[in-house]
Amino acid sequence: MAKELIRLVNCQMAFDDEIVLDSINLYINDKEFLTLLGPSGCGKTTTLRIIGGFLQPTSGDVLFDGERINDVPPHRRKVNTVFQKYALFPHLDVYDNIAFGLRIAKLPEDEVDRRVTEMLGIVSLKGFEDRKISSLSGGQQQRVAIARALVNRPKVLLLDEPLGALDLRLRKDMQNELKRIQQAMGITFIYVTHDQEEALSMSDTIVVMDKGKIQQIGRPEDIYNEPKNAFVADFIGESNILDGIMRADRLVEFFGRKFVCVDSGFEKDEPVDVVIRPEDIDIVAPDAGHLCGTVTSVTFKGVHYDTIVDFKGFKWLIQTTDFCPEGSVIGIRLNPEDIHIMHKSEYSGMFGDYSSYSAEYDEIADPEYTEEEDDSESREEERNEE
């Protein structure tokens, strides 16, 4: 079913010797919803502009249906774009903006009218036909931009943060609407967003980018559950990231304790990053836990409490529906499947710490593994490197 439509091969982009995209390799299947996710300035818009034809990669190829399209100008590509800055035509009203592409394609005027009217309904802008662009709010302009691109029913739609200016409610509605249209019309979406929740809920595939490089490509579940490095773990959701050492397959040591986990394929005694999601941590009585710590702050977040717990100097974030008052002493339990192991990367030690770190911690009750306490020295050194 999945037929490859677009492929970027070793694409590199440099502006005056400053490399903003570095060896991007990526393929996008027909009818896929692919999201580029990453912090500001990581090169998302640049990637879209390369696909749209507004930029030529400094090196590397862009393939469409297997054909190299590096030199095909934008107007000859079967791609439409919802621009990050809207780029609506100020000399045309809402209706004529949306009709622009259809008129260029020389569609009969009754067909144009039918499709524009339908589109106005979809983006909830009925009655705004004759309004000037400058008289619209940011969110309304953004919806005109979506309508102007979508009305052409392109094979591929590039959307550069198309919902950024909308309030939460409208944003959710538009998310559903876009997803519905994408599936109903079978359009390939390449979607850019900062918003990890939006990416997780809408995409078939997520591409996590940082500093011009792809950090990870995968299905939303894989990205969330199996982040490849500390950057991805931190950017997608909250994470406690600890230094650990892989003692054997499915056995990791951190905090001077050994824990059973589900990951294997690491070298023996390889230093690793250990990710523990704040919502996976079970709070138990102090004496029944693997670790025991003191609550230092509690923030009510609606669905849960963000609870910061001090495990003898290293602070963890725990998301729980149980209210534990500040100062209380709690224990936690970690199940093997809640512990995710990653190789060390350039991002190790940069994320996932909810406090300033202190290397000293006391031993506490550890039900499973109590022997071998000799490597706390080396752990200390690792951390001090940062």
Next chain:
Amino acid sequence: MRSKLLAAPYLLWMALFAIIPLCVVLYFAFTDFYTGAFTLANIIKLADYLPIFAKSVWLALISSVICLIIGYPVAYYIAGRSPLWQRLLYMLVMLPMCMSFLLRTMAWVAMLEDTGIINSVVKAIGLQPLPLIRNDAAVILGMVYNYLPYMIMPLYTVIMKIDRSLIEAAQDLGCNSSQVFRGVILPLSLPGIISGFTMVFVPAISTFYISQKLGSPGTTLIGDVIESQFKTAYNPNLGAALSLGLMVIVFICVAIMNRFSTDDDEGGVVTL
């Protein structure tokens, strides 16, 4: 309140040097030279000068159109260069304006006259001298040459400000380069076209020096007639009436041109 205060010097200036002179012109136009009594004779006499008015409008119009045709590509080209080149080229366009208007026109006379630079060359290679001066074409040339910068300046400013992303959006929606131009760039530069047109047309219609130096008696323009009423014929009352007539024509022309822009603002569509 404050802004009113700040505008006060200008308002005073306007009153002193625009409103009062206008009243003086009106007074002269409607009074008799000898008696000073009210009369419509001067206004009625304007009818004799209708052909000259028409000629002035016609030559100014042609010059404005030629300025637009030459000036638009120049402005478009400059606006597309790097910032450094833009400044340099813009300076180059402005450079002739740093020289006296009279000098520039005299230079053209020196080039075009029967014994001028061009005809000397023509004669040197054994051809008949060309009739380059004392005709409409020479007057139009003088106008275009002198007023072209006034066309390029506003056009450049407007074109430079067109957001590049709009051009990309048009390309994205399937426009080739000529469709981008007609669908986006041209309509968005309309305000520049109108102000450039006005800035060339208004001085061109009232010029007298260019037509005197480069034209023939047949190309006498309304500006020349007005000048002669004050300097040689000494009939300031008729001169005032002629000025008034010229003013009315200019107002009408500017109003017509501005209609274009306001029409567009109200959602006019430039068809592709």
